[in-house]
Amino acid sequence: QSALTQLASVSGSPGQSITISCTGTSRDVGGYNYVAWYQQHPGKVPKLMIYDVTNRPSGASNRFSGSKSGNTASLTISGLQAEDEADYYCSSYTSSGTWVFGGGTRLTVL
């Protein structure tokens, strides 16, 4: 199974909004509303930020939101803060009953 496609890097200034995209196929992202997003700071454990495309678990900031259109899911971070600088990974359930991750996007806060 191929990894989901994410841009390698994105950047933004404090206070701005940025969007990270994750492109798959109809066999994963497009076929199910089971897309999740994880934040990983260097040397740290990934943290769940969004599940089921749009839902935030308790403990995740409400500045984070998710959406999906066709085979592409998106994570939007509003009111960018220095602490948001991290790697972000999407993941999706697949038609094979397995899960696949994206290649990751490094967010730099300028």
Add this chain to the structure above:
Amino acid sequence: QVQLQESGPGLVKPSETLSLTCTVSGGSVSGYYWTWIRQPPGKEPEWLGYMLDSENIMYNPSLKGRATISVDSSKNQFSLKLKSVTAADTAVYYCARYGGNVRGFDPWGQGTLVAVSS
């Protein structure tokens, strides 16, 4: 609050079997998919597989049958065995929980680095 902790050897020789255990504290192992995920240095995470019970187990097909996940309810632990390892299996291995009201991998253990080298 559920917490997970991986344990096992940090170094495994090529062609041998990697064995890891995840101890679950603060909650029961019943009713969730217990998951193994690994992350090679500098790369994205890779889902290895998960188990709900003996009839509900899924593995990443890229592992080509080398992986076995099991759950020991009496010890509140679950484990991963990966046989015939090569250097490509060098990674930080995480255990995680999936299921319940939150359909994402949460929480995760702290991770354990396993190197495959002679």
